Amino acid sequence: MKYALIGEKLSHSLSKVLHNEFFSVINEKSTYDMIEIEKDNFDCVFKDVLKKGYTGINVTIPYKFKVMDYLDKIDDAAKKIGAVNTICFEDGVKKGYNTDFYGLIATYERFNVKIKDKDVVILGTGGASKAVEKSVEHLGAKSITYVSRDKSKKLNYKVIDYLDKITGDVLINSTPVGMYPKMDLAPVCDTSSFSDVVDLIYNPYETLLLKNAKKSGANTVNGLYMLVAQGICSQQLWHKKEFDKSIIDKIYEKIKDEIKVN
Numbered sequence: 001m002k003y004a005l006i007g008e009k010l011s012h013s014l015s016k017v018l019h020n021e022f023f024s025v026i027n028e029k030s031t032y033d034m035i036e037i038e039k040d041n042f043d044c045v046f047k048d049v050l051k052k053g054y055t056g057i058n059v060t061i062p063y064k065f066k067v068m069d070y071l072d073k074i075d076d077a078a079k080k081i082g083a084v085n086t087i088c089f090e091d092g093v094k095k096g097y098n099t100d101f102y103g104l105i106a107t108y109e110r111f112n113v114k115i116k117d118k119d120v121v122i123l124g125t126g127g128a129s130k131a132v133e134k135s136v137e138h139l140g141a142k143s144i145t146y147v148s149r150d151k152s153k154k155l156n157y158k159v160i161d162y163l164d165k166i167t168g169d170v171l172i173n174s175t176p177v178g179m180y181p182k183m184d185l186a187p188v189c190d191t192s193s194f195s196d197v198v199d200l201i202y203n204p205y206e207t208l209l210l211k212n213a214k215k216s217g218a219n220t221v222n223g224l225y226m227l228v229a230q231g232i233c234s235q236q237l238w239h240k241k242e243f244d245k246s247i248i249d250k251i252y253e254k255i256k257d258e259i260k261v262n
Helices: 015-025 039-049 066-070 076-081 100-110 127-138 208-215 224-239 246-261
Strands: 002-007 031-036 056-059 086-090 093-097 119-123 143-147 158-160 170-173 196-199 219-221
Touching: 002 015, 002 039, 015 031, 015 224, 015 246, 039 066, 056 224, 066 093, 076 093, 076 100, 076 127, 086 224, 100 127, 100 224, 119 127, 127 143, 127 170, 196 208, 208 219, 224 246
Parallel strands: 002 031, 002 056, 119 143, 119 170, 143 158, 170 196, 196 219
Antiparallel strands: 056 086, 086 093
8 A cells, every 4th residue: 555745845754754664563565655745736736646546645734724625525523623634535535634633632641731721822823733722622721822923814712923922831833933954943932931832843853942941941842742643543544443552652762762863
């Protein structure tokens, strides 16, 4: 079987490493392709990708919204989130799912990020931010605030600007600011009021945002565990079966060690 990831820029992505590790663990001879698509060429290139016989396709920045227009069905959870990151082909029908939500829940649990009754601040309003919103809403956040340069977007919660003073209990970065190769950037500088700071970026392993937050005494978590957890969730959808949760930790630890060495 063959699978793929589509996105605009994928040089930073560890998805291929993750899924190849998964294939190795379950002793499956499958492939995972990385397909970069420029925004201006999305329509024709994606339609061509759909003809190549993939068993499943993952979707990343910036196409989690756009790809929904090309699908026949969308899972109810993905509809609520408003973004798709996983495509399944079921009896000729293209169906979209969102596994980011489950990856986030698994991450909060694994790294003891308490959400219930907490004031949560989300940086960014892109595709990943919607899954963040629904995940913290699901876990009983006291309040949810977005920080965005674009206040014109229709969101369910209060939106403030990056120039405003940002305070709360849990800070979650869903923007690409600080991602390889621009590792000298951070979306915000002052994180002193937050007890937990989660950055969905996993390359580099520790972003400038997390370094600054750690100095302030916060519990810091990067996006690697989320990547692995949501990836295994995608594989469960494609294989139509559940895999032991220990696979997530096994693959996470292996990739983490490789990243730290490099």
